[in-house]
Amino acid sequence: MTDIISQEEAQQIKKLKRLLEGWRMALLPLKSVLLWEQQWHPCAILGGISLLYLTFWFLDLNSLTTFAIVGLILNFIDFIVPIICNSIYGPSAWTGQQEKVYEDICKSIVLNYNKFLSQVRSFYSLREKSPCRYYITSKGLLCVLAWISSSVNPMFLLYLFSVAVFLWPGIQKRGISNTFVSMFNKLPKPLKSE
Known part of the structure; x- marks a missing residue:
């Protein structure tokens, strides 16, 4: 990234580096997976997310219990990952190249x-x-969201959202989103009536 960063952004980066210090060894392979450095990475992402949502679907828990279990799992992962990373990889295993990748992340x-x-x-x-455009846009989007959420299972919508979020970095890196935008721009335009 050759972006010129401001002093405030540099401070934010330093703060984030300290915050994610225990996760740094786990972030390197995670970056590789999210950016699809191997051909099987998108399938692994989709399979992992599908397995997680399939498990919650089979358990058939109510919403509050599901949120509590997800919170417990995330809390456990946040606790155990730094311990495992520090025990497997000591501080001496950290190289300058890994530090550069970690800083880029x-x-x-x-x-x-x-x-x-x-x-x-x-x-x-x-x-x-x-204000007119703001209220028309916000109310329109909220009405569409309410209509979609009343028509489609909320767990399925959350699944689609999760898949989109986790696949988006790879989609951007591969230029797939640009391909779709250029295809959309090549569509014939409707004729204007005179």
Whole structure:
């Protein structure tokens, strides 16, 4: 990434590096999987997410219990991963190349987080600039979301959202999203009536 980062972003990167210190050995293979460095990585992502959601579907738990179990699993993973990484890989196993990749991961997380916040702020700035467009857009999106969630199983929607989130980095890196946008732009435009 050759982006010029501001002083504030540099501070955010340093803070994130300290926060994820115990996870650094786990983040390197995770980055490889999310960016589809092997051909089987998208299948592994899809299979893992499908297995997780299939397990919750078979358990047939209510929503609150499902959230509690997911929270317990995430809490356990957050506790055990740094312990396992530190016991398998000692501090001497960490190389300069791995440190550079780790810093790139943290930089990417911070830049994407700031980009997302910027887009949210620009959407909410429409409230002052163009209140009519803001309310039409927000109410329209909320109505569409309510209609979709009443028509489709919420667990299935969450599954689709999870698949999209975990496959998105690989889709972006491979340029698949650009291919779809260019195909959409090549569609014939409707004729304007005079």
